[in-house]
Amino acid sequence: MGFLDSVFEFFDCDWPSHKKLKKKPLQTVEIKVKMDCEGCERKVKKSVQGMKGVTQVEVNPKQSKLTVVGYVDPDKVLERVRHRTGKKVEFWPYVPYDVVPHPYAPGAYDKKAPPGYVRNVVGDPQAGELARATSFEVKYTTAFSDENPNACVIM
Numbered sequence: 001m002g003f004l005d006s007v008f009e010f011f012d013c014d015w016p017s018h019k020k021l022k023k024k025p026l027q028t029v030e031i032k033v034k035m036d037c038e039g040c041e042r043k044v045k046k047s048v049q050g051m052k053g054v055t056q057v058e059v060n061p062k063q064s065k066l067t068v069v070g071y072v073d074p075d076k077v078l079e080r081v082r083h084r085t086g087k088k089v090e091f092w093p094y095v096p097y098d099v100v101p102h103p104y105a106p107g108a109y110d111k112k113a114p115p116g117y118v119r120n121v122v123g124d125p126q127a128g129e130l131a132r133a134t135s136f137e138v139k140y141t142t143a144f145s146d147e148n149p150n151a152c153v154i155m
Helices: 003-011 038-049 074-085 135-141
Strands: 027-033 054-060 065-070 089-091 094-096 117-119
Touching: 027 074, 038 054, 038 065, 038 074, 074 089
Parallel strands: none
Antiparallel strands: 027 065, 027 089, 054 065, 094 117
16 A cells, blocks of 8 residues: 555545435336327337437337337336327236236236237236136136036036
């Protein structure tokens, strides 16, 4: 340790204004935005392209989906798209149907969902009870169903 090192340690001060900034983690934000034409598609893409921290923007007009990858806050991205485009936007509410235990139960199945996707009902308390039911519960609720060929013959 030399003379300069000891001088720097002596004068080293932590000023309150020198706070360490936390870097946001790399995130993928998926947003549902209705896009009718190429102009809408361009407007949605430009609304987030200039945002600080955005590394990649992908627009899928067939699914009405905007995917933003970068070091960004998801709520800020959603608000920016809403403000710049004037469109109704929401976080992507769909998941592949393989992820949901009962994809065709009321509450999970959505006619407006893209092919192969259903609504994410796993963490949604407003979704139907049957959509989040366990296999044990489903077995007893379908035991007396007319669609079940192995249903009780007493009926």
